[in-house]
Amino acid sequence: MKKRLFCCYCGNTITQSEIEGKPRDYCRHCHTVFYENPLPVASCIVVNEAREVLLVKRKNDPYSGMWCLPIGFAETGEEVRNAALRELEEEAGIEGKIIRLIDVDTIENYFYGSMAIVTYEAEAAGGTLRAGDDASDAGYFPIMKLPKLAWSSNRKAIDIYIDQNKDSWAMVDSFKRLFPDMNPKEKFSPKTEEQKRLLSNILMKIIERDTEEISLNWAEDIKSMAPNLTLHLEALVKMNKDVLRAIRHWLQGKSRAIDFEKFTKMGENLSRLDIPLPDALNAMALSRKSIWVHVVRKKILFSPLEIYTTLEFNNRIIFIYDRINYYITTGYCGSPNA
Numbered sequence: 314m315k316k317r318l319f320c321c322y323c324g325n326t327i328t329q330s331e332i333e334g335k336p337r338d339y340c341r342h343c344h345t346v347f348y349e350n351p352l353p354v355a356s357c358i359v360v361n362e363a364r365e366v367l368l369v370k371r372k373n374d375p376y377s378g379m380w381c382l383p384i385g386f387a388e389t390g391e392e393v394r395n396a397a398l399r400e401l402e403e404e405a406g407i408e409g410k411i412i413r414l415i416d417v418d419t420i421e422n423y424f425y426g427s428m429a430i431v432t433y434e435a436e437a438a439g440g441t442l443r444a445g446d447d448a449s450d451a452g453y454f455p456i457m458k459l460p461k462l463a464w465s466s467n468r469k470a471i472d473i474y475i476d477q478n479k480d481s482w483a484m485v486d487s488f489k490r491l492f493p494d495m496n497p498k499e500k501f502s503p504k505t506e507e508q509k510r511l512l513s514n515i516l517m518k519i520i521e522r523d524t525e526e527i528s529l530n531w532a533e534d535i536k537s538m539a540p541n542l543t544l545h546l547e548a549l550v551k552m553n554k555d556v557l558r559a560i561r562h563w564l565q566g567k568s569r570a571i572d573f574e575k576f577t578k579m580g581e582n583l584s585r586l587d588i589p590l591p592d593a594l595n596a597m598a599l600s601r602k603s604i605w606v607h608v609v610r611k612k613i614l615f616s617p618l619e620i621y622t623t624l625e626f627n628n629r630i631i632f633i634y635d636r637i638n639y640y641i642t643t644g645y646c647g648s649p650n651a
C-alpha cells in the first residue's frame with residue numbers, strides 16, 4: 314500500500330492527524346481530511362451441474378499463478394453485480410446471470426489496501442470457457458477439492474455457499490442413490506400453470522403423454538416378474554390402461570368423475586378369467602411401480618423441490634392404487650347384491 318505524501322489539491326505535505334478518533338492523512342494548508350474507503354470488488358461463484366466451481370488462474374500480481382474466483386474492481390457508475398458479470402466474461406469467457414448475493418467481506422490487502430469484496434452466485438448462461446484478460450487459465454474444479462485460492466474472501470464465500478447448499482445436496486445425493494442407473498432425459502421446469510394447485514401436477518403430463526410406453530414397460534415387468542400372468546396379458550393390458558386413465562382423471566382434479574365402482578366390475582371380470590386375486594394385486598403393484606420408475610427416469614432430479622414434487626406425486630399415486638385395489642378385491646368377493 315503506497316503512502317500519500319502530498320495533498321492532491323494544493324500540493325503541500327500531508328501530515329497524520331487524529332481526526333474523529335482515528336489517525337488520518339490531513340493537509341494543514343487546505344484543511345482537507347483524506348478519508349480511507351475500501352475499494353469495491355466484485356466476484357462470482359459459478360457452479361455447474363457436477364458441483365464444480367469456475368476458477369481462473371491469475372496472470373498478474375498480487376498472487377500471480379494462483380487460482381481464484383473471477384474477480385475485479387467495480388468502476389464508478391457501474392453496479393457491483395454488473396461488475397461481477399463483466400469480470401466473469403472478461404476472465405473466463407462466460408456470460409452469466411446473477412442468482413443471489415452470497416457474501417460481503419472487507420479485508421486489508423498488502424497490495425491494494427482496504428477492499429470490500431462482494432461475492433454473488435451466478436449461473437453460466439452463454440459464452441465459451443476460455444482464459445481471458447488477466448487470467449492465464451480457467452476451468453471448473455470440484456467444489457470440495459479446490460486448490461488454495463488467492464483471496465481469503467473467495468474461500469470464505471465458497472464456504473458460505475457450501476453451507477447454504479449442503480442439506481440440499483445431501484437430499485439429492487441420497488435420492489439419486491435410490492436410482493443409480495437413472496438416466497434422465499428431460500429438464501424439470503416447475504414454474505408453469507400446472508404447479509399452482511399441486512406441484513406434482515406437472516408430472517401428470519408425463520403419464521398422459523407416455524401412457525403407451527408405461528403400459529409396455531409394465532407388460533415387460535409382468536413377463537419377467539409374474540410369468541404366470543402372461544397368459545392373461547391382453548386382458549391385463551386393457552385393465553392397466555383403464556387404471557392409467559382413471560389416475561390421469563383423478564390427478565387432473567376430476568376425481569369426482571371417477572367411478573371407482575367400475576373397478577369392482579374389473580375385479581369380477583378378473584375373477585371370471587380365473588386370475589387369482591394375489592396375482593391381480595401383484596399386477597397392480599407392478600403397474601404402480603411402472604409409473605413411479607417412468608417418472609423418475611424421465612425427469613432430472615437436481616433439487617429438493619423436484620424431489621419433493623416426485624414424492625408428493627408418488628404419495629398421491631399410492632392413495633389411488635389403494636382405493637382401486639379395494640374395489641377390485643370387492644369384485645372378487647362378489648357384488649353385495651349377489
Ligand SMILES: [Zn+2]
Nearest residue numbers: 320323340343
Ligand atoms: Zn491541501
